[in-house]
C-alpha cells in the first residue's frame with residue numbers, strides 16, 4: 222500500500238502533524254509562551270537549516286529516488302527538531318540566568334529537556350551505527366550531525382550546572398568567570414571544528430566541483446573558518462590580559478580591602494579578594510579581567526593603565542610582514558641581502574578533476590640590510606611605515622626607526638616612542654639616507670620640514686607636540702614663513718605649483734592658529 226504515492230503523501234503528512242503536536246506540547250510544558258526574540262531565532266534557524274539541507278540532499282548527495290529523499294527528509298526532521306529545541310533551551314537559559322529569583326522548577330524543566338535531547342541523539346547515533354542500509358559516507362554525515370547537536374546540548378547543560386552551583390552557594394564564587402570562559406571556549410571550538418570537518422567532508426565526498434552546491438559549501442567553510450579564527454584571537458587576547466593583570470596588578474591584602482569599605486564598581490558585589498590598580502581602585506579579578514579585554518583604563522577614574530610594555534613583550538611584531546621574525550632568515554654577507562623563507566604553494570589539479578591543470582607558485586622575499594627594498598616588492602608594508610615615520614622625524618636614522626617598528630608594529634607607537642625619548646638616536650648621520658628627502662641643514666629648517674611633510678593623520682598631534690618639545694624654535698620658524706606670505710588663498714590659480722603653494726601656506730596658517738590657541 223505504501224507504494225501508492227497518495228498513501229505515501231498521507232503518511233508523511235500524518236507524521237508531520239504528529240510531530241507538530243509533540244512540539245506544541247513540549248513548548249507548553251517547558252517554555253510556556255515564547256518571547257519574541259526566541260521566535261525570531263527559531264524562524265531564522267529553521268529556514269537556514271532548510272536551505273542548507275536542501276543543498277545537501279540534492280546538491281551533495283544527489284539523491285534521485287523518492288525513497289532516498291524520504292529517508293533523508295525524516296532524518297533531517299529529527300535533527301531539526303533536536304537542534305531547534307537546543308537553541309530554545311540555550312536562549313531560555315540565558316534569559317533565566319539573568320533573573321535571580323526564578324523558581325527552581327523552571328530550571329529543572331529546561332534541564333530535563335536537554336537530557337531528553339541528548340538521549341535522542343544517542344539513540345540516533347546507535348541506530349545509525351547498527352543500520353546495515355547506510356553506506357560509509359552517509360553514516361559519517363549523520364554521525365557528524367549527532368555530534369554537533371550533542372555538543373551544543375552538553376554545552377548548555379554545563380553552563381547550567383555552573384549557574385545552579387553558583388546560585389546554591391551564598392558567597393561569591395571567584396573562579397566562576399574563568400570556568401565559564403574555558404567551558405565556552407572548549408565547547409565552541411569543538412562545535413566549530415566538527416562543523417568545519419563535516420563541511421570539508423561534504424566538499425570532498427561527492428563529485429560536486431564547480432557546482433552551485435560547492436560554492437555554497439565553500440562560503441560556509443569560509444564563514445566557519447573565520448569564526449574559529451575570531452575565537453582563537455579572542456583567546457589570545459584573554460591570555461595576554463590575564464598575564465598582564467597578574468604581573469602588574471597585585472592582589473590586595475585583607476586590611477587594604479577592609480580599609481577601602483567599598484564594593485566592586487563593576488558588579489556591585491562586596492569584595493573578599495580583589496586586585497589593586499596603581500590608581501588605588503579595587504576590583505574583583507574576574508570583573509577586572511573582562512573589563513581589560515575591552516579597555517585599558519581604570520573603570521572608576523579612567524586613568525590609563527600602563528600595560529603597553531607587557532604587550533610589546535608578548536607580541537613583538539604584530540604587523541611586521543611574514544619572514545622578518547623568522548629565525549631561519551639567512552644573512553648573506555657578500556651582497557648585504559637578507560634572504561627570508563620561501564613561500565611554496567602547489568595546486569594538484571587532477572586530484573580533484575581530471576581536466577584541471579597542476580601548477581606551483583614560489584615566492585622569495587628579499588630585503589637589503591640597509592632597509593631599502595630591492596627591485597622585488599617585498600616587506601612593502603614595513604617600508605611604508607618606516608618612510609611615514611621618517612617623514613615626520615627626518616633626523617632619526619632609518620635603521621633606528623625600522624628596529625623600533627619591528628618591535629611596536631605601529632606608526633603611532635613608534636612616533637610616541639621617539640617623542641617620549643624611548644628611542645636612542647645615534648650621532649652617526651651616515652645611516653640616515655633617504656633619496657627623496659634632502660637632509661636638514663639646521664634646527665630651524667628641520668622643524669619647518671617636519672611640519673610640511675607631516676601626513677594629515679599626524680598633523681594634529683604634531684601641532685600639539687612640537688610646542689611642548691621645542692616651543693621657541695617651532696614658533697619662530699612658522700612665523701617667519703607666514704610673515705612672508707601676506708595673502709593666503711583669495712583666488713583659484715591655474716598654475717598647479719601656485720595652487721600647491723597656496724594650500725601649503727593655508728596649512729601653515731591653520732597650524733599657527735591652532736598652536737596659538739593651544740599656548741593661550
Ligand SMILES: [Zn+2]
Pocket residue numbers: 485486487488489490504505508
Ligand atoms: Zn566585581
Ligand SMILES: [Zn+2]
Pocket residue numbers: 498500501502519520521522523524
Ligand atoms: Zn582608578
